[in-house]
Amino acid sequence: xxxxxxxxxxxxxxxxxxxxxxxxxxxxxxxxxxxxxxxxxxxxxxxxxxxxxxxxxxxxxxxxxxxxxxxxxxxxxxxxxxxxxxxxxxxxxxxxxxxxxxxxxxxxxxxxxxxxxxxxxxxxxxxxxxxxxxxxxxxxxxxxxxxxxxxxxxxxxxxxxxxxxxxxxxxxxxxxxxxxxxxxxxxxxxxxxxxxxxxxxxxxxxxxxxxxxxxxxxxxxxxxxxxxxxxxxxxxxxxxxxxxxxxxxxxxxx
Ligand code: IYR
Numbered sequence: 001x002x003x004x005x006x007x008x009x010x011x012x013x014x015x016x017x018x019x020x021x022x023x024x025x026x027x028x029x030x031x032x033x034x035x036x037x038x039x040x041x042x043x044x045x046x047x048x049x050x051x052x053x054x055x056x057x058x059x060x061x062x063x064x065x066x067x068x069x070x071x072x073x074x075x076x077x078x079x080x081x082x083x084x085x086x087x088x089x090x091x092x093x094x095x096x097x098x099x100x101x102x103x104x105x106x107x108x109x110x111x112x113x114x115x116x117x118x119x120x121x122x123x124x125x126x127x128x129x130x131x132x133x134x135x136x137x138x139x140x141x142x143x144x145x146x147x148x149x150x151x152x153x154x155x156x157x158x159x160x161x162x163x164x165x166x167x168x169x170x171x172x173x174x175x176x177x178x179x180x181x182x183x184x185x186x187x188x189x190x191x192x193x194x195x196x197x198x199x200x201x202x203x204x205x206x207x208x209x210x211x212x213x214x215x216x217x218x219x220x221x222x223x224x225x226x227x228x229x230x231x232x233x234x235x236x237x238x239x240x241x242x243x244x245x246x247x248x249x250x251x252x253x254x
Pocket of ligand 1: 121137140142143144202203204205
């Protein structure tokens, strides 16, 4: 609710005044009122070219697989930076760009992350999750041992910023931060594939706070995705999965 005559937009109007104050957001818009609008130039392509390009992109996207077996061959740092630049082009609510990407090649940090993930995953597989979960996952042949976390030359961790912090210390609303970061993740995963590298779309359960702590990240950042990035191991295998046909995923209303 916008409180007229004050400069705060409260997140929850039901909270005590002290709490409200703590969780207040700046009313100043994320973007300047007088933001300039400039002409947009588009390369107009023929219908034939559109189909060629859409088909080519489909071919690349369809070749992507989630890999669990990585080579330890190094990947140039500049490639990782370029991939993250691409992810950072994602659209975001009110152009708030609510993401932080952490690229880790340091072996000790990778090993510490592996320890945290394996400790939690062991609990997930052995007791936290039920028989239905373990049965549903068994065809994928996954378990709590995550060798790829130390083998892959890079781990990219994607954090969503649930709110921003203005230079004056006040909080700034990050609209649709979950969706904005998810779109950035989609671009990142596809960029990795296009580049010729592989990744594993992993969302380590219950590990967010511990990983955030060892990386010294602030509390407005929440771990969304952990992506090992590298080349596949020479003997890597993937489950023989089929994707749904277009007719199963598309409803056309003409
Ligand atoms: N996160 C666990 C288990 C897991 C869950 C799903 I849903 C998958 O599609 C694959 C694995 C793990 O990484 O082992």
